[in-house]
Amino acid sequence: MPLPDANEKPSLTFTISELADEFGITPRAIRYYEECGFLSPRRKTPTSQRVYDERDRARLKLILRGKRFGYSLAELGDILKLYEIDPTQGKQIRRTLEYGIRHIQEIDEKIEELQEIREEMLEFARSFLEILEAGKDGKSREMRDEISGARIIIDRLGES
Amino acid sequence: MPLPDANEKPSLTFTISELADEFGITPRAIRYYEECGFLSPRRKTPTSQRVYDERDRARLKLILRGKRFGYSLAELGDILKLYEIDPTQGKQIRRTLEYGIRHIQEIDEKIEELQEIREEMLEFARSFLEILEAGKDGKSREMRDEISGARIIIDRLGES
DNA sequence: ACTTACGTTTACGTTAACGTCAGTTTTATG
DNA sequence: CATAAAACTGACGTTAACGTAAACGTAAGT
Numbered sequence: 001m002p003l004p005d006a007n008e009k010p011s012l013t014f015t016i017s018e019l020a021d022e023f024g025i026t027p028r029a030i031r032y033y034e035e036c037g038f039l040s041p042r043r044k045t046p047t048s049q050r051v052y053d054e055r056d057r058a059r060l061k062l063i064l065r066g067k068r069f070g071y072s073l074a075e076l077g078d079i080l081k082l083y084e085i086d087p088t089q090g091k092q093i094r095r096t097l098e099y100g101i102r103h104i105q106e107i108d109e110k111i112e113e114l115q116e117i118r119e120e121m122l123e124f125a126r127s128f129l130e131i132l133e134a135g136k137d138g139k140s141r142e143m144r145d146e147i148s149g150a151r152i153i154i155d156r157l158g159e160s
Numbered sequence: 161m162p163l164p165d166a167n168e169k170p171s172l173t174f175t176i177s178e179l180a181d182e183f184g185i186t187p188r189a190i191r192y193y194e195e196c197g198f199l200s201p202r203r204k205t206p207t208s209q210r211v212y213d214e215r216d217r218a219r220l221k222l223i224l225r226g227k228r229f230g231y232s233l234a235e236l237g238d239i240l241k242l243y244e245i246d247p248t249q250g251k252q253i254r255r256t257l258e259y260g261i262r263h264i265q266e267i268d269e270k271i272e273e274l275q276e277i278r279e280e281m282l283e284f285a286r287s288f289l290e291i292l293e294a295g296k297d298g299k300s301r302e303m304r305d306e307i308s309g310a311r312i313i314i315d316r317l318g319e320s
Numbered sequence: 321a322c323t324t325a326c327g328t329t330t331a332c333g334t335t336a337a338c339g340t341c342a343g344t345t346t347t348a349t350g
Numbered sequence: 351c352a353t354a355a356a357a358c359t360g361a362c363g364t365t366a367a368c369g370t371a372a373a374c375g376t377a378a379g380t
Binding site for chain 1: 356357358359
Binding site: 186188189192196207208209232233234 | 366367368369370375376377
C-alpha cells in the first residue's frame, strides 16, 4: 500500500493575483511575461488556473528588479537564460560563464556610476545649502531650524 | 569706439549631430527632449540651427544617464528641475532640498540592491564553475584552461 | 555660384509593455 | 447546489519614446 508521501515538498504556491499584489503589478503584466516566454507556471489542465511556485516567483522578482534598472524585457530574456542552463550539458558552458562574468562587470560599472551621481548630487545639495545658510539671518526661526536640520542630514549622507 | 570684447567666453558649442554622435543617439531624440522641455538651445534666428553649449550638454548627459537607470523622461523632468532653481528665491527651497535628499537616499537604495544582485550572480557563477571543475577530468586540455581562467576571474571579482 | 552635406519642420509610423474591456469558465464558500 | 469571486481567453486600445519620410532652408568647401 503506497502511503501518501509525507516527504512531499511543502513548496508553497501562489495564484496570479497573490503575486500581483505582492509585487504591486497587475495579473495582466504577469500573463504578459508568460507570453514573452519568461514564466511557465504549472496547470492541472491546459485551461485551468496558473499555479506559480517559488521558482516562478524568483524569476518574476528578477524581471521586476531588472526593469527597475532600465533593462528591457528583451534584454532580461538573455539574463534569465543564465538561470536555465543545465551545467552538465557541457556545450555552451563557456559562453554562459563568459556572459555571466561580463554581466557582473556591467553591474560593477553601474555601481560606480551611481556612486559618481551620488557624489554630484551631494555636492549640489551642499552648495545649495551653503547659500541658504549664508542668508539665514533674515529668516524666521522655523526656517533656520529647517536649514540646520538639512545640514545634519546632508553631513550624515556625506560620511558613507 | 567699442572694441570687440576680448574677454568673450570661449565656451565651446556643439551642433546637434555632434552631440548625437558623442552620445550614440540620433538628432531626432535630442529634438524630442527639447519638445519635452528638457533642453532649450540657443538660436540666431528662430528658424536657424540649434547651438548647444556646455550646459545643454550636461543636461543631455544627465538625461541619458537617468535613462540607463530606468527613469522615464517624465521622472527625469523632476530631477532636472533641481538643477534649475534659483536658490535666492527663498520659497520652494525647503521642498527642493528635501527632494534632493530623498533622491540621494534612493540612489543609496539602488546601490545596495545592485550589490545584492552582484553577490547573487557571483554565487551563481561560483556554483556553476564548481560543477565544471568537478567534471573536468574527462575534458580536453583546452577546456581545462578555460575553466581555470574563469576561476581566476571569478575569484578576483569576489574580492572587491 | 554651385554643390553637397547638414539642419529644420511637419506629420505620420512603429514598437514595447502593458491597460481595458467582454464574454466565458473555474474555484471557493454559504 | 447555487452563487459569487476570481481566473481565463481573445482582441482591441493606449502611451512613451522615438523612427522615418518629405519638402525645404542653410553653411561650407571648391
